[in-house]
Amino acid sequence: MKKIRVFVAGASGKMGQEVIRSILREDDLLLVGASDTRHQGMDVGFVVGAPRVGIDITGPLGLEFLRSSRADVLVDFTNPQSVFNNAKIAIMAGVVPVIGTTGLDEAEIAEIRTLVEKQNVGAFLAPNFSIGAILMMRFAGEAAKYFPNVDIIEMHHDQKLDAPSGTALKTAEGILEVRQPMIQGHPNEYEKIPGARGADLGGIHIHSVRLPGLIAHQEVLFGGLGQALTIRHDAFSRETYMPGVILGIRKAAELTELVIGLENFLD
Numbered sequence: 396m397k398k399i400r401v402f403v404a405g406a407s408g409k410m411g412q413e414v415i416r417s418i419l420r421e422d423d424l425l426l427v428g429a430s431d432t433r434h435q436g437m438d439v440g441f442v443v444g445a446p447r448v449g450i451d452i453t454g455p456l457g458l459e460f461l462r463s464s465r466a467d468v469l470v471d472f473t474n475p476q477s478v479f480n481n482a483k484i485a486i487m488a489g490v491v492p493v494i495g496t497t498g499l500d501e502a503e504i505a506e507i508r509t510l511v512e513k514q515n516v517g518a519f520l521a522p523n524f525s526i527g528a529i530l531m532m533r534f535a536g537e538a539a540k541y542f543p544n545v546d547i548i549e550m551h552h553d554q555k556l557d558a559p560s561g562t563a564l565k566t567a568e569g570i571l572e573v574r575q576p577m578i579q580g581h582p583n584e585y586e587k588i589p590g591a592r593g594a595d596l597g598g599i600h601i602h603s604v605r606l607p608g609l610i611a612h613q614e615v616l617f618g619g620l621g622q623a624l625t626i627r628h629d630a631f632s633r634e635t636y637m638p639g640v641i642l643g644i645r646k647a648a649e650l651t652e653l654v655i656g657l658e659n660f661l662d
């Protein structure tokens with residue numbers, strides 16, 4: 396069996412460590428490299444609490460180093476400042492990026508798409524790898540056909556850099572595929588404190604909560620005549636993302652285009 400060669404960027408991070416432990420458990424995946432700005436020079440096994448694996452963590456991702464690893468796939472869980480550059484490095488090296496990092500804007504995604512087409516390399520981007528969150532987004536899209544008035548509350552740990560979350564944005568974008576942009580609330584409403592009504596995407600108000608103790612949680616609240624419907628998802632640990640990440644790696648290895656969203660790989 397030919398193994399899929401995987402390089403992990405953000406290896407010392409909360410997600411990176413979990414991803415490496417998961418890769419090491421899979422017979423068809425081979426960890427061939429790891430990069431991070433922390434724990435440089437340390438064997439990755441020591442960092443993730445796995446047996447020594449003979450791979451040292453290098454500094455920020457570099458083109459030549461990635462090329463020399465002969466990786467098939469680059470898994471990226473870094474940060475919003477690094478992810479765009481890392482994706483371009485991967486594509487230029489002929490390595491398929493599997494991007495879990497959130498915070499890419501529309502222009503950056505468009506540029507990645509163009510580069511993918513030019514280099515004939517695939518790319519996979521998933522704002523959320525957990526099956527429950529994918530279902531939450533699907534159900535929200537269904538509910539919005541009947542309940543056009545909707546607010547989103549996303550709640551995360553207080554180390555998160557980007558707001559609103561990638562999941563909240565994707566949820567809102569999915570809703571806007573089934574209901575037109577519209578004004579919600581009173582047309583003359585005003586904010587006594589700026590931001591009180593949250594971010595506004597097509598009239599959908601998105602509220603971002605950041606608190607220690609949380610992992611990742613989201614409520615999609617629909618209001619209708621005399622009734623309300625709430626769809627909620629909770630991630631209680633980062634293990635929740637791992638089946639999706641492993642599936643994403645396997646599927647990405649065969650890609651020749653940019654695919655966005657894990658739902659594309661689910662039946």
Ligand SMILES: NC(=O)C1=CN([C@@H]2O[C@H](COP(=O)(O)OP(=O)(O)OC[C@H]3O[C@@H](n4cnc5c(N)ncnc54)[C@H](OP(=O)(O)O)[C@@H]3O)[C@@H](O)[C@H]2O)C=CC1
Binds near residue numbers: 474522
């Ligand atoms: N798609 C999904 O399902 C999920 C996505 N995420 C997203 O994944 C990202 C990472 O989350 P999380 O693990 O919690 O964050 P962490 O801050 O714990 O980890 C990120 C790691 O990447 C390192 N890093 C930064 N720049 C580079 C670079 N250029 N090359 C290599 N390593 C780099 C950071 O180092 P340093 O601290 O020194 O900068 C840090 O160790 C976030 O954007 C988050 O939103 C999170 C969970 C699920």
Ligand SMILES: O=C(O)C1=N[C@H](C(=O)O)C[C@H](O)C1
Binds near residue numbers: 555
């Ligand atoms: O930063 C996180 O933790 C998470 N980020 C992703 C997002 O922005 O939606 C996915 C998940 O919510 C966890």
